[in-house]
Amino acid sequence: MKILIVDDTTTARIFAKKCLMGIGFHDAEFIQAKHGLDALEKLKDNTVDLILTDLMMPEMDGETLLTQIKMTEEWQDIPVLVVSSAGNMARRDLLMEMGAMDVLPKPFSTSEMFEVLKDFLEEDEEEDDDWGD
């Protein structure tokens, strides 16, 4: 399992990683990107299972990144969770239409992240069980 975390601050990336590890992604490999362009470069070099992205970032923002991902055949099925303090109701609807898996407003707790990702986590665990059988 590879998870790409896209945010321009180290603090947000570390905090997201700690929350993800806290809800069950202990064995995941975490890849970090500082903005959308950086994320696209990382996607070219890695097969990623889940993307968490902020919205407001330099170079390329999260909305543009989401558009690029959903327009690219090899990436369009990767779930993208938008994690942003700017995700009000108006923007949430737009992001969901653009193909976001969900929008998790900042600040968030580990339990709030779990609520958003529990289905994805269960699917991942089932896949692991299938491999084990």
Added chain:
Amino acid sequence: MTGEIDLFSIRDGETNPHEQTLAKVVSATFEKMGFMEAFVSKSRDEDVNMLCATLLVENPVTAKLYFTCPSKLSWKIAENLYGLEELSNEVVDDMMTELLNTIAGSWLSEIFPHQSFSLSIPTSCNEMYHIDKKMYEYHFKIANIGVVSIGLMEL
């Protein structure tokens, strides 16, 4: 200024309707990210060693937000977030900008739930701001360690 909500239309002696929203947002931010409680305070921290971050609100209002925090408190928050071994001045400055970004975005999301808004990328600021009549300042005591302040300046 555009939009139906004016952040600066509060007359002297009136209660700022956005202060309660800000208190809710600051409390949630420090509880979830720093594992600390926040309470409304009446005045700034007297500590001379303060760290500062700032950003511009560009739409639907034009304003500048400042976030100040006593150095010792910011290092304590960073310690809670990162763990002791990873702390540096760069990490603490980065955390200040992320805290301001989170507070500003969630505050404006509450004030403008159905309207798009835009904020600039937050940066660290070297000089403390000065209060003038076009500015509101809000203070919050964090875990009995120090008082953080949020300054909202009309541009």
